[in-house]
Amino acid sequence: xxxxxxxxxxxxxxxxxxxxxxxxxxxxxxxxxxxxxxxxxxxxxxxxxxxxxxxxxxxxxxxxxxxxxxxxxxxxxxxxxxxxxxxxxxxxxxxxxxxxxxxxxxxxxxxxxxxxxxxxxxxxxxxxxxxxxxxxxxxxxxxxxxxxxxxxxxxxxxxxxxxxxxxxxxxxxxxxxxxxxxxxxxxxxxxxxxxxxxxxxxxxxxxxxxxxxxxxxxxxxxxxxxxxxxxxxxxxxxxxxxxxxxxxxxxxxxxxxxxxxxxxxxxxxxxxxxxxxxxxxxxxxxxxxxxxxxxxxxxxxxxxxxxxxxxxxxxxxxxxxxx
Numbered sequence: 001x002x003x004x005x006x007x008x009x010x011x012x013x014x015x016x017x018x019x020x021x022x023x024x025x026x027x028x029x030x031x032x033x034x035x036x037x038x039x040x041x042x043x044x045x046x047x048x049x050x051x052x053x054x055x056x057x058x059x060x061x062x063x064x065x066x067x068x069x070x071x072x073x074x075x076x077x078x079x080x081x082x083x084x085x086x087x088x089x090x091x092x093x094x095x096x097x098x099x100x101x102x103x104x105x106x107x108x109x110x111x112x113x114x115x116x117x118x119x120x121x122x123x124x125x126x127x128x129x130x131x132x133x134x135x136x137x138x139x140x141x142x143x144x145x146x147x148x149x150x151x152x153x154x155x156x157x158x159x160x161x162x163x164x165x166x167x168x169x170x171x172x173x174x175x176x177x178x179x180x181x182x183x184x185x186x187x188x189x190x191x192x193x194x195x196x197x198x199x200x201x202x203x204x205x206x207x208x209x210x211x212x213x214x215x216x217x218x219x220x221x222x223x224x225x226x227x228x229x230x231x232x233x234x235x236x237x238x239x240x241x242x243x244x245x246x247x248x249x250x251x252x253x254x255x256x257x258x259x260x261x262x263x264x265x266x267x268x269x270x271x272x273x274x275x276x277x278x279x280x281x282x283x284x285x286x287x288x289x290x291x292x293x294x295x296x297x298x299x300x301x302x303x304x305x306x307x308x309x310x311x312x313x314x315x316x317x318x319x320x321x322x323x
Contacts (some may be wrong), residue, residue, distance in 0.1 A: 015318055016266055016296070016310040021306035023272050024078055024297075025070065027121055033058040033066050037277055039299030041070075042100040042111060043220065043286025050075045050288060052297070053100045053111060054305055055086060057277075062186050064088065064096035067113070069113060069136045075290050076307065085137050086113075092129065092144055099285055100155045103221040105166070109133050110195075111153045115144065128155035128170065130195060145196055150174050154187070154217030154234075157195075158254065159224070166192040167254060168198050169231070171217040182206050185215035187233065189255055204253050211235055211243050211264050219284035220296070222249065228258050228317050232284045232296060235264065242281040243267040244298070248319050259319045266296070266308055276301020 029035050034056035041054040050072040055065045066087040070080035073191025088096055111133065114126045127150075130142040146152035150172035158167040173185045186206035192198035192322035209212050222229040228248035235243050243264035250256040268280040279301055286297035293309050300306045 010203055015314050016308045017303035018270065019076060019172065019307040021076070022161045022270065022306045023300060024053075024066040024076065024307050025080070025305035027057075027303070028080075028082075033084055033087075034068055036060060037303045038068065038305055039302050040099045040283055041297045041299070042102040043288050043295075043297050044102040044104065045075070045288035045290065049073055050078075050290075050295075051102070052078060052080075052138065052286065052305075053231045054103060055098055055100065055299070056084075062095075065098050067097060067100055075295050080141050083137075086131070086139055090141060091092075092127070094171070098126070099153070099283075101285060103157050103159050105157060105161075107157055108193065110157060111134075112145070112157065114153050126151055126153045127272070128152055142196060145198070146170060146172070154219075156218045157223055158229070162191075162252065162254060165193065166195055167191050167216040168199070169204065169222070170198075171215070173215070183211070185217070187216055187218055203259060204249075204255065205233070205247065205260065207235065208260075209235070209262055211237050211241070211267070212245065213237055216245075219244065219298075220252070223287060223289065223294075224251070225312065225316060227320060229254050230294075230316070230319075232265075232287055234283055240280070241268060242283055244282055244296070246315060246319050248316070259322070261319055262322065265310075265315070265318075266298070268301075270300070272304050272306065275301040276303030278302035284305075 037057040041052045052070040053067045069085035070078040072078045090260045095116040100113045102111045128146045131139045133139045151174045152172040154171040184207045187204045189204040190198035190201045214236040216235045219232040231247045244266035247260040248258040268274045283299040294312045
C-alpha cells in the first residue's frame with residue numbers, strides 16, 4: 001500500500017491519504033463504451049474481493065452512460081472486464097445510467113442508479129432506480145423508486161433494516177422552498193416497509209458551511225461503526241466545486257445526526273481532480289473498511305476513478321471532536 005498524504009483541512013491536519021498510484025481506473029481507448037471517461041465507482045467488499053461498478057462514457061454527443069465491472073483482491077489494484085456490465089435497456093433508461101451505489105441487505109446485493117428523463121432535450125432531470133444482482137452482470141431491475149418530478153439523485157439504502165423498516169437517504173432537488181422548510185437541495189431520510197415504497201420523509205442534513213452552500217448529497221451507503229452510521233457525503237459551493245464531508249448518525253435512530261465535519265475531508269487538489277470533463281470535482285460513491293482502514297472511492301473531475309484511505313478510528317474521532 002502506497003499512500004500520498006496531503007493536507008486536506010484548512011487547519012493543516014491530514015487524515016485522508018490519496019493513493020499514490022491514483023487514478024486507479026482510466027478511460028480505455030480500445031473499448032468504445034468506456035473510451036472517454038470512467039468515474040463515480042460503486043464498491044462492495046465481500047471479505048475477499050472488492051467489487052466495483054463504475055460509470056463509463058464512450059461518446060460526448062448524447063453522453064449516455066453505462067456501467068462497467070472491476071474487482072480487486074487488495075482494494076488498490078483493479079482488474080476490469082471489457083464487456084458492459086449493465087446498460088440501458090428499459091424505456092426509463094433511454095438516456096443512460098449514472099452514479100451507481102452498491103449495498104447488501106439480508107445477503108442480497110442491490111444497487112441504486114440514476115436514470116434521466118431527457119438529458120439532451122430538457123436537461124438532466126433525474127430519478128433513481130433499483131436493481132439486484134448475484135454476479136454483477138446478470139441483474140434484475142426493480143424499477144424507479146423515487147417520486148415523479150422530484151429530480152431525485154444520491155439515493156442510498158442502509159445495509160440493514162432499522163426498527164423493522166428499510167431506510168433510505170435521498171436528495172430530491174425540487175424539494176425546496178417554504179413548503180419543505182429548506183432553501184437548498186438537502187439530504188432527506190425516509191423509511192418504508194418495502195424497497196419500492198418509502199414514506200415518512202424527514203430532512204436529515206442541509207447545507208451549512210461555505211464549501212457546501214449550494215447543495216449536498218449522500219455518497220456511499222452508510223457504514224455501521226461503533227460510534228454510529230458513518231455517512232460520507234458531497235457538498236457543492238457557489239463556484240461549483242465538489243468536496244467531501246463526513247457525518248455520524250445514531251445507530252438506532254438515524255434521523256439524529258450525532259456529529260458532522262465543519263471542514264471537507266477531501267477536496268480537489270491533484271490535477272486529476274481539478275481538470276477533466278467537469279473541473280474541480282471529488283465525488284465519493286463507494287467505501288469499505290479493510291484492515292480497520294476506510295477506503296473511499298471517488299470520481300475525479302468526472303473523468304477517472306480514484307481512491308483515498310484513512311484510519312477508520314481516526315476519522316471517527318475527528319468527526320466526534322467537531323471536525
